[in-house]
Each structure stands twice: as structure tokens, then as C-alpha cells.
Amino acid sequence: xxxxxxxxGISGMSCALExxxxxxxxxxxxxxxxxxxxxxxxxxxxxLMNRPVRNPLDWLKRDYHINIHPIATWKKLTMNSPNVxxxxxxxxxxxxxxxxxSERSLETQLYKQIKSRINFNYRANYxxxxxxxDYVVVATGNRQISATLGIWKNIFLTKVRGAIVKGNFNPEExxxxxxxxxxxxxxxxxxxxxxxxxxxxxxxxxxxxxxxERHWLTFLKKEKLDYQIEENFLLEHIAGxxxxxQVRNIILxxxxxxxxxxxxxxxxxxxxxxxxxxxxxxxxxxxxxKIIAELDKEMRRSVRIREVLNTMDNDDYNHLIATxxxxxxxxINYHTNIPVLRIxxxxxxxxxxxxxxxxxxxxxxxxIKSANKKNK
Numbered sequence: 159x160x161x162x163x164x165x166x167g168i169s170g171m172s173c174a175l176e177x178x179x180x181x182x183x184x185x186x187x188x189x190x191x192x193x194x195x196x197x198x199x200x201x202x203x204x205x206l207m208n209r210p211v212r213n214p215l216d217w218l219k220r221d222y223h224i225n226i227h228p229i230a231t232w233k234k235l236t237m238n239s240p241n242v243x244x245x246x247x248x249x250x251x252x253x254x255x256x257x258x259x260s261e262r263s264l265e266t267q268l269y270k271q272i273k274s275r276i277n278f279n280y281r282a283n284y285x286x287x288x289x290x291x292d293y294v295v296v297a298t299g300n301r302q303i304s305a306t307l308g309i310w311k312n313i314f315l316t317k318v319r320g321a322i323v324k325g326n327f328n329p330e331e332x333x334x335x336x337x338x339x340x341x342x343x344x345x346x347x348x349x350x351x352x353x354x355x356x357x358x359x360x361x362x363x364x365x366x367x368x369x370x371e372r373h374w375l376t377f378l379k380k381e382k383l384d385y386q387i388e389e390n391f392l393l394e395h396i397a398g399x400x401x402x403x404q405v406r407n408i409i410l411x412x413x414x415x416x417x418x419x420x421x422x423x424x425x426x427x428x429x430x431x432x433x434x435x436x437x438x439x440x441x442x443x444x445x446x447x448k449i450i451a452e453l454d455k456e457m458r459r460s461v462r463i464r465e466v467l468n469t470m471d472n473d474d475y476n477h478l479i480a481t482x483x484x485x486x487x488x489x490i491n492y493h494t495n496i497p498v499l500r501i502x503x504x505x506x507x508x509x510x511x512x513x514x515x516x517x518x519x520x521x522x523x524x525x526i527k528s529a530n531k532k533n534k
Contacts, residue, residue: 161185161440162291164282166193168426169412169433170297171268172224176437179223183274184295187282194265197391198258199320199357200349201426202232202332205252207419210495214427215253222434226267228253229351234331237483238381239475240339244483254329254349255426264426288408293440296410297433304400304410311399313461314468316344317370318393320359323348323385327356336475340377343468358385363468367392399461403454404446411436417453419460428453 159182163170166188177184190196203214211217218224232251237244256263269276284303287294296303304310327350335346343363350356362373370392377383400416403409411417417432418425431453439446470478481487 159293159440160291161293161295162187162282162287163295163297164284164287164303165297165299165412165414166190166265166269166276166278167195167297167299167412167429168264168268169299169414169417169429170295171265171272172222172430172433173295173297173411173437174272174274174433175268176223176434177441178273180437180441182437182441185291186272186274186276187280187287188276188278189281191278192259193269193276194259194263195257196259197320197389197393198256198260198263198322198351199359200229200351201255201257201264202349202424203228203252203255203426204232204424205250207424208427212495218427218430222431224268224430224434225271226255226264227262229256229262230254230329232330232332234328236331236333237479238333238335238337239479240337240472242476242479244479246483251332254332256351257426284408288406292407294408295433295436295440296408296414297412299413301396301398301414303408304398304414304416307405307408309400309402309405309410310416311401313397313399313464314343314363315394315396316361316363317365317367318359318361318391318395319370319374320357320391320393321385321387322351322389323356323358323387324354325356325385327353329353335377335381336472336479337377337380338472338475339380340373346377346381355388356385358383361395399457402447403450409436409439409446417457419457428457 161177161182161184163173163184163186166186170186171193174184174186205214208214208217215226215228218226232254233248235246235251257265260266284294284296301310329350329352333348335341341360341362344361346360348356348358360374360377362370365373397418398416400410403415411432412429413425415432417428419428432450435449435453436446438444439449
């Protein structure tokens, strides 16, 4: 069986690893000179997102055969809104992983495990490969091919402005800021590579580059952040949904397949899972749409929660952080295994479905006289 994978990101490489487990060695095409995102940063894996799974990394190793090593365990969460600050400590919120092209990044870890050849500096044409290969797995990390196929729908567009900074940091802590003055519909966060080096990231919805730079300066000034900046970066991110996830012999995974949790923008776990499931579907000749049904449902839940987040203002953020850290609620959110987000997402999905159903059923009433005449 001939398989092509476009993209040597984490979803493409996890797909390759699953295929190799089943004796299939794909051809991988990557337009960059090496795997990994262009800028280094620290991503969080939050256990809350994957409940009732207790340990996400053990789960990935056991059920998906993905063996990766974090740079730190996530034990502290500091949340800041304009008028509220709360600190929550836990034995384990989750883990921190380095992303990018460094020696200990997630991408490098996966790259070292792959036996298949990666064709670097190769801009692949998916339609040409689809004629040559039995399957083409699209793992490009963007919407381009999905949109060309007519199966992509935008959810939200954001600009990501960030920097690598120097200072004194706790590698086990994530610091988060929410404020519509500089992070409309999103947030800012800091995560550490080490006690002296961290990534500082600001996300804002629907801003052009000039506006984003103004928001970045507002953020630094308002939060009194004077870290020494080592490196700057600016990216655009477009989140969306994809349906169907397979078109003929073309399968879409990772961000290209809409597999990014929309609530907070966490995409590591879903990207890895979608890649593995694509490899499993191909090797075992299973329908990809069926095998990713539960993952797709999780993505829809996160969209509903994101829709609520998009309507919030600073007063809402103050209330959310204050309420979410009440002792009983904090215990449920951070110290139990109750799938809080799954329950919330299911409720919002049910509300959305009921609303759509009512809207579709609104028809002009049948005049009583006309109906009587017809009955006669």
C-alpha cells in the first residue's frame, strides 16, 4: 500500500508512527528544511481538557503508542483579569511540552522515532499525489487544502504576538491574563522553558499586524511586564471545522482537519490523536469518519464553549475567575476527575441543537378556514 503524508508536523509524524507499527512505511513531504514550528514556545497539556483520562501522557502511550517526554509537570495556575487575581495550586494540572525545532521539542522527539523517509524542502501537490498513492494524509497545519476541497468552515481568526523573554520564572506555572483592552476574544499567557527563559504570548481576534503591535504594547504596559526580550514573533491562526474529514482517498488531520480544541486553542493532544487514528484507519481499512467520531464530538463541544467565551467582556472575566475559584467549585474544577468541560459542552450543544430545531420548525400557521374547506 502506498501512502503519502503532506506535512512533518506532530499530526503527520504521529500518523507515520502508527503506519510503521502496522508495517507500512509512508512517503512524507515537508516544505520546510526540518520538522517543527518556526518559533519555539511552551505548550500546555491540561488534564481538565481530557477527563475522565487521569494522565494524558500515559493515555497517549497506552492507547495511541505515542511516547513523549514533558519538560515539566504543571502544578500552578495564576489567572489575572482586570480586577481579579487568583492562584490555584495542584499536584498535577497536566504537563508542559516544548514546541518548535529545539533538541527537546515534541517535534524532535517524534522525528527521532520515525523510520520513514521525510522529503524536506518539498512543496507537495495533494491532487497529484492522490493520483499516485492509495491514500494521501494532509497534515499541513493550515486550512489551505481543506478550503480548496470546499470542506472548511471558519470559526475564528486570531493574531498571535509573542516573544521569548528572560527573567525569573517557575517552570511549573502557567500565568494567564484576560482583558478585552488587549486580548479581545482570547487571552495572554506565559510558560517557562527554564527558570530563566520563557515564552510570552498574546492572542487577539480579528486584528491586523499594526493593531496587534499596539495591543502587544498595551499588554506589556498595563500588566507592568518589563522582561528582557530575546526574540519576537507574529503569526496568524485560523481555527475552523472540517466535514467530511475524508474526501475520496484524501484524509485530513491536525489543524488541517479542524482538530484543534477551540475553547483555549490547545491542539497538541487532538493533533496527535487524529494522526494516529488516520494511520489506524488506513492500516485496518476502517472508515476514518467513524474512527474519529468521538474526537470530532469533542471538537464540537469546544466550539460551543468558545462561542460563549467570544461574548464575554471584562466584567464577565472578573466574575468567571472569582466564581471558578470558590472553594467548592475549585475543588471540582481542579482536584477531581469530573469531566466539567465535557458536561458544559454537551449542554451547550443540546441548547444549540434545540434552538436550530425550533428555528427550522417555524412555519406559517395553516388558516383554520382553509384547512376546514380542504377537509370537507
